[in-house]
Amino acid sequence: MAKTATYSLIQSYTHSGASTTTITLSSIPATFTDLVVVSNVLYSANNGDYMSWRINGDSSSLYSNTPLVGTGSVAESYRATNDTKIAFYGSSTSNYVPVITNFMDYANTTTNKTILQRASGAASSVEARVGLYRSTAAISSISLFFAVASIAAGTNIKIYGIQAGNA
Amino acid sequence: MALQLYKIATVEVGSAGASSIAFSSIPQGYTDLKLVGSVRTTNASTYGAVDMTFNGSSTGYSSKNLEGGDGAANSYSTTGASTIKVGYVSGANATANAFGTLEAYIPSYTSSNNKSVSVDSAGETNATTGIYMNLFANLWSNTAAITSITLSSNNLGQYTTFTLYGIL
Numbered sequence: 001m002a003k004t005a006t007y008s009l010i011q012s013y014t015h016s017g018a019s020t021t022t023i024t025l026s027s028i029p030a031t032f033t034d035l036v037v038v039s040n041v042l043y044s045a046n047n048g049d050y051m052s053w054r055i056n057g058d059s060s061s062l063y064s065n066t067p068l069v070g071t072g073s074v075a076e077s078y079r080a081t082n083d084t085k086i087a088f089y090g091s092s093t094s095n096y097v098p099v100i101t102n103f104m105d106y107a108n109t110t111t112n113k114t115i116l117q118r119a120s121g122a123a124s125s126v127e128a129r130v131g132l133y134r135s136t137a138a139i140s141s142i143s144l145f146f147a148v149a150s151i152a153a154g155t156n157i158k159i160y161g162i163q164a165g166n167a
Numbered sequence: 168m169a170l171q172l173y174k175i176a177t178v179e180v181g182s183a184g185a186s187s188i189a190f191s192s193i194p195q196g197y198t199d200l201k202l203v204g205s206v207r208t209t210n211a212s213t214y215g216a217v218d219m220t221f222n223g224s225s226t227g228y229s230s231k232n233l234e235g236g237d238g239a240a241n242s243y244s245t246t247g248a249s250t251i252k253v254g255y256v257s258g259a260n261a262t263a264n265a266f267g268t269l270e271a272y273i274p275s276y277t278s279s280n281n282k283s284v285s286v287d288s289a290g291e292t293n294a295t296t297g298i299y300m301n302l303f304a305n306l307w308s309n310t311a312a313i314t315s316i317t318l319s320s321n322n323l324g325q326y327t328t329f330t331l332y333g334i335l
Binding site: 038068069075098100118122124125127158160 | 171172198199229230231232233234235240241242243244272274275278280281283284285286287302303304305306308334335
């Protein structure tokens with residue numbers, strides 16, 4: 001039996017450098033079982049801003065998350081509840097930060113959506129995070145944004161679809 | 168749709184052990200690299216460190232980590248280092264046949280930017296202390312495309328394997 005591809009690139013976006021605070025990858029097909037979003041993010045003009053994520057363009061208070069954080073001197077964890085986004089406070093204006101996020105069973109319309117995320121800011125912090133989006137809607141778009149800072153050229157986001165396949 | 172994860176090469180350490188192994192002439196046609204290791208060192212402890220360098224360079228490495236082990240969580244930072252750590256895995260005094268694991272993700276390895284590396288690693292053994300899991304945020308402050316990767320330890324034990332994947 002022919003093997004079925006299980007790890008497929010759905011979309012890839014590399015920012016050209018035009019001034020924007022938000023990148024949205026939309027029209028995500030509902031045909032996979034899980035998503036892996038691989039991003040490598042840089043922003044300009046540090047003013048205390050930080051990287052955040054939203055699902056389906058939803059800015060209501062439906063997000064919560066718990067990170068484990070290593071600052072380079074302290075290991076810590078905290079909670080964010082009834083938030084309007086999932087934020088990573090370790091963004092960087094000097095070097096690209098890899099952020100890898102797993103969205104499990106993203107297309108179902110029965111359960112809320114849980115994510116697992118790893119972010120690696122060598123100049124800021126290293127984090128592992130669990131996040132919850134309290135919506136049963138299928139995930140059809142994912143946005144990366146900053147409050148005011150511009151996303152720098154070369155920032156890249158790729159969405160891979162994972163599908164159970166025959167061995 | 169086509170599979171987007173391609174194996175470039177696998178290296179297995181033989182019975183003599185090895186102080187280092189290298190992936191050289193890495194193809195430049197992928198967007199990202201992923202390295203997966205199953206690793207045991209001969210360090211005279213329950214654990215042993217594994218280091219990574221790129222392109223034979225011994226400068227420009229920095230890191231932050233988040234570590235769990237010995238009943239506590241800690242975080243450390245290094246700058247101006249000659250290598251980056253990619254794991255504290257099983258050592259010679261670990262449970263027999265226990266191997267640590269590590270996974271490193273290197274996005275945009277051919278870009279002209281500095282290279283960020285995300286690493287998760289763990290060792291496990293049936294001991295109360297001296298075994299660790301780590302998350303690393305590593306950086307090589309060099310704009311050259313990555314063409315080779317070297318992994319080293321005071322000695323890598325037999326059956327240690329590293330596999331390098333290219334991702335499109």
